[in-house]
Amino acid sequence: MTTSRTLPMTVPAQDLPARVRIHEVGARDGLQNEKTVVPTGVKAEFIHRLAASGLTTVEATSFVHPKWVPQLADAEDLFPRLADIDGVALPVLVPNERGLDRALALGARRIAVFGSATETFAARNLNRTVDESLAMFEPVVARAKADKVHVRGYLSMCFGDPWEGPVPVHQVVRVAKALMDLGCDELSLGDTIGVATPGHVQTLLAELNEEGVPTDTIGVHFHDTYGQALSNTLAALQHGVTTVDASAGGLGGCPYAKSATGNLATEDLVWMLQGLGIETGVDLDALTATSVWLADQLGRPSPSRTVRALSVR
Amino acid sequence: MTTSRTLPMTVPAQDLPARVRIHEVGARDGLQNEKTVVPTGVKAEFIHRLAASGLTTVEATSFVHPKWVPQLADAEDLFPRLADIDGVALPVLVPNERGLDRALALGARRIAVFGSATETFAARNLNRTVDESLAMFEPVVARAKADKVHVRGYLSMCFGDPWEGPVPVHQVVRVAKALMDLGCDELSLGDTIGVATPGHVQTLLAELNEEGVPTDTIGVHFHDTYGQALSNTLAALQHGVTTVDASAGGLGGCPYAKSATGNLATEDLVWMLQGLGIETGVDLDALTATSVWLADQLGRPSPSRTVRALSVR
Numbered sequence: 001m002t003t004s005r006t007l008p009m010t011v012p013a014q015d016l017p018a019r020v021r022i023h024e025v026g027a028r029d030g031l032q033n034e035k036t037v038v039p040t041g042v043k044a045e046f047i048h049r050l051a052a053s054g055l056t057t058v059e060a061t062s063f064v065h066p067k068w069v070p071q072l073a074d075a076e077d078l079f080p081r082l083a084d085i086d087g088v089a090l091p092v093l094v095p096n097e098r099g100l101d102r103a104l105a106l107g108a109r110r111i112a113v114f115g116s117a118t119e120t121f122a123a124r125n126l127n128r129t130v131d132e133s134l135a136m137f138e139p140v141v142a143r144a145k146a147d148k149v150h151v152r153g154y155l156s157m158c159f160g161d162p163w164e165g166p167v168p169v170h171q172v173v174r175v176a177k178a179l180m181d182l183g184c185d186e187l188s189l190g191d192t193i194g195v196a197t198p199g200h201v202q203t204l205l206a207e208l209n210e211e212g213v214p215t216d217t218i219g220v221h222f223h224d225t226y227g228q229a230l231s232n233t234l235a236a237l238q239h240g241v242t243t244v245d246a247s248a249g250g251l252g253g254c255p256y257a258k259s260a261t262g263n264l265a266t267e268d269l270v271w272m273l274q275g276l277g278i279e280t281g282v283d284l285d286a287l288t289a290t291s292v293w294l295a296d297q298l299g300r301p302s303p304s305r306t307v308r309a310l311s312v313r
Numbered sequence: 314m315t316t317s318r319t320l321p322m323t324v325p326a327q328d329l330p331a332r333v334r335i336h337e338v339g340a341r342d343g344l345q346n347e348k349t350v351v352p353t354g355v356k357a358e359f360i361h362r363l364a365a366s367g368l369t370t371v372e373a374t375s376f377v378h379p380k381w382v383p384q385l386a387d388a389e390d391l392f393p394r395l396a397d398i399d400g401v402a403l404p405v406l407v408p409n410e411r412g413l414d415r416a417l418a419l420g421a422r423r424i425a426v427f428g429s430a431t432e433t434f435a436a437r438n439l440n441r442t443v444d445e446s447l448a449m450f451e452p453v454v455a456r457a458k459a460d461k462v463h464v465r466g467y468l469s470m471c472f473g474d475p476w477e478g479p480v481p482v483h484q485v486v487r488v489a490k491a492l493m494d495l496g497c498d499e500l501s502l503g504d505t506i507g508v509a510t511p512g513h514v515q516t517l518l519a520e521l522n523e524e525g526v527p528t529d530t531i532g533v534h535f536h537d538t539y540g541q542a543l544s545n546t547l548a549a550l551q552h553g554v555t556t557v558d559a560s561a562g563g564l565g566g567c568p569y570a571k572s573a574t575g576n577l578a579t580e581d582l583v584w585m586l587q588g589l590g591i592e593t594g595v596d597l598d599a600l601t602a603t604s605v606w607l608a609d610q611l612g613r614p615s616p617s618r619t620v621r622a623l624s625v626r
Contacts, residue, residue, distance in 0.1 A: 007473045007478060007479060007508040008472075008473070008479075008508050008509070008510045008513070008539075008541075009472065009473065009479035009480075009508070009510075009513055011510065011512040011513040011516050012512045013511050013512030013515055013548070014515075016512075159321075159322065160320045160321070160322065165320060166320060166321075166322035167322075194622070195320040195321050195322070195588075196321070196588070197321045197322075197324065197584070197585050197587075197588025197589055198326050198547055198585070198588075198589060199324040199325045199326030199329075199588065199589050199590070200321070200322055200324035200588060202326055202327075203324050224618060225618060225622045226321075226581065226584045226618055226619045226622055227543060227578065227581035227584070227617065227618035227619055228321075228543065228581070228584060228585060228588075230540060230541065230543065230544045231543045231544040231546070231547045231585060233544070234511055234544045234547055234548070235326065235547070265540065268539065268540035268541070271510070271539045271540070271541060272510050272511070272541060272544060274510075275508075275509070275510025275511070275512065275513060275541075276510055276511060276512050277512070304540065305537060305538060305539055305540035306539045306540055309507070309538045309539055
């Protein structure tokens with residue numbers, strides 16, 4: 001019985017996009033929180049397998065200072081090993097001009113900056129106020145755009161913050177607009193601690209639209225800490241969002257959230273999208289096999305329910 | 314930091330019900346699949362705690378032959394211990410007239426019969442064809458109704474079947490209508506192997522409406538095998554459904570599904586509903602504490618993401 005080949009049954013729902021672009025973050029957002037050192041060769045094979053499974057955007061690594069994210073300290077070694085991957089976008093995280101220099105020197109054509117909607121997280125994660133971090137990003141984005149490099153602006157803590165509690169929508173909108181005003185090509189709205197619910201998601205999206213940020217520049221990035229990631233994604237799709245961040249096997253997790261549960265698992269997302277008849281280009285069996293392989297490398301099972309269900313034989 | 318008291322932030326969404334009745338199935342659907350014997354006293358305390366957390370419907374046990382479900386063989390001992398629970402419905406599963414006799418003798422006022430949308434599951438679970446099982450239920454429902462006992466009709470394998478694959482909507486509608494024609498007061502549509510997706514859910518609900526089964530008689534019962542339970546629930550709420558089955562701590566699991574993942578966790582559901590501003594009457598902290606307590610009794614952690622996140626201190 002190979003359930004993935006016959007199920008889910010495809011039954012479209014009304015008013016949903018025909019196609020969704022999955023922005024795969026497992027190799028960066030996922031692996032940056034691993035406690036054990038993942039060999040560069042394993043990372044390279046992981047990214048190659050993700051690309052081969054049909055994903056069109058695979059975030060590769062981060063050019064943050066190795067002191068802050070030792071797990072991704074091998075970015076210079078890793079990125080050139082991906083040069084043979086064709087037709088798949090490989091964005092990299094870049095915190096500042098020094099990181100941009102490193103990324104551009106290796107030929108990166110898509111970068112991402114990482115902002116915060118709250119002052120507490122900005123202080124803890126970036127050692128700056130929100131406005132100081134925007135000032136830090138300004139020359140990064142400007143130089144990238146001058147070089148025709150695509151820029152994504154991550155915005156974390158868009159729904160709740162572990163220190164500040166609920167985050168007001170207008171506060172998120174202000175920083176989101178500021179990131180777009182810097183010249184970002186797209187935004188990724190992060191529910192870093194996984195507390196969002198569907199009405200909150202749709203209200204934030206509507207407010208962003210009101211303030212001139214169109215839906216087609218917005219991606220959503222949900223964590224599954226409270227099991228809410230997929231229903232929030234459905235709410236975002238119903239609003240018209242067509243870019244969804246997810247992590248193969250559900251890798252990852254915010255070190256500031258209270259539990260280890262991580263990103264929305266790409267396989268759980270693909271199951272829903274396949275059932276809805278929404279195109280992603282992803283081969284669910286190939287992707288699941290990749291996550292099972294990586295789980296073996298990491299020495300612990302994937303938290304993705306779909307991966308676990310499909311890999312029980 | 315007690316996240317559950319400040320988060321999720323309540324932001325209603327459009328066109329959702331103001332109130333949802335949670336039909337808690339942990340003590341029956343959950344515990345019937347446990348490998349170890351759960352003492353009757355633990356079950357009684359579990360149900361008392363569930364009722365005290367604000368749940369208004371707590372399915373208590375099953376009057377099926379002890380040979381088939383040995384875990385619930387203590388129904389005669391358990392049910393009288395719940396007599397002091399006030400204002401909370403305590404339905405019990407009843408497979409046939411013998412089970413009905415046992416339930417009525419103890420004063421049960423709500424029963425449930427358990428049908429199948431597919432022939433293979435009917436044969437394996439009930440040792441009958443679908444129509445033979447309906448014939449078995451007929452006198453059960455008739456006698457219950459004559460006694461003014463409320464009758465719920467479970468219908469399993471409504472979306473997929475592990476042997477038959479996808480289950481055609483018209484096939485589900487036929488059996489659902491037959492159960493209602495017998496005199497059932499409500500239906501519970503079961504995604505026993507967890508394969509449903511939102512469009513499939515809404516299509517089945519719409520077809521049932523077309524065939525004369527109104528939404529207010531329909532409950533939904535999702536399993537989280539592929540991580541789809543909560544997004545399917547959201548889709549059902551958007552259709553107008555106001556009765557949702559869930560299992561405290563995510564207890565349970567279908568022995569015929571490929572993995573051990575169980576029912577939609579009540580805590581994950583309450584998190585979403587609380588965020589949406591939908592009334593349930595449930596105190597999430599009390600419910601979570603109950604699931605943590607039961608997990609200790611069972612000797613393994615709850616699979617509910619919300620329970621795990623809220624119980625990390």
